[in-house]
């Protein structure tokens with residue numbers, strides 16, 4: 001159901017949103033009109049958006065990888081650039097699963113989404129892949145509640161806690177794809193973020209410490225204990241942080257690769273655990 005723009009004509013809403021600084025005022029007005037159940041509801045939504053609340057928090061959902069992801073107030077809004085992380089993870093998980101014809105006879109790919117926020121990345125991976133066992137973790141109870149809704153249909157498990165700490169120990173050495181879009185904004189840059197992020201998203205979702213890499217370093221350091229031989233860790237980072245991230249990946253015995261998308265302004269560092277040799281020993285890095 002959607003509210004008729006009357007008694008607030010669409011043009012009035014567009015003008016109000018534009019005056020509040022919404023660059024895509026026409027599109028936003030259309031979405032708000034579709035989402036509102038009554039004219040009073042619409043007026044309240046326009047007021048919240050004009051006051052600076054992120055559109056996704058007003059609507060209650062974000063578009064991500066073609067999915068509608070529920071996003072509760074004070075939960076990080078999944079970014080378009082993170083679709084690149086999903087694309088890279090999907091390709092590696094498909095490689096791990098082998099030829100399509102064999103997919104049904106193989107065990108399900110084990111995927112972990114660390115720092116899952118709304119669960120958007122995990123939900124998109126489940127939607128893109130045939131057979132997945134999904135585990136997601138976040139430290140923020142509001143994010144965990146939201147992620148549980150988004151991955152419920154996929155039978156995914158969502159845990160509350162610090163990075164790997166709440167994961168079942170049985171996953172150690174079994175994870176095929178480990179994705180983390182963890183906070184990576186340097187502390188002193190948090191104040192420079194747009195108000196939508198700075199004011200309406202929790203600090204724990206943004207602040208990555210002095211150089212932005214505090215959480216990512218912990219993700220990378222523990223990853224080799226959780227990855228299956230040949231398994232992949234994928235972390236979103238910035239182009240500037242990529243060399244340091246690669247160094248951490250290498251220092252922890254993973255084979256590094258940097259991939260980026262100019263179009264999405266996205267950088268992902270991949271760390272692959274060396275595969276086992278036929279005698280069961282881990283292959284050394286041959287470089």
Ligand SMILES: C[S@@+](CC[C@H](N)C(=O)[O-])C[C@H]1O[C@@H](n2cnc3c(N)ncnc32)[C@H](O)[C@@H]1O
Nearest residue numbers: 076078115116117138139140162163181183205
């Ligand atoms: C940048 S947001 C990304 C959320 C989600 N991955 C996405 O792409 O939409 C980072 C998330 O990491 C979570 N987080 C921060 N520190 C964490 C920690 N030590 N353990 C687990 N989650 C953490 C925050 O609560 C937040 O939801």
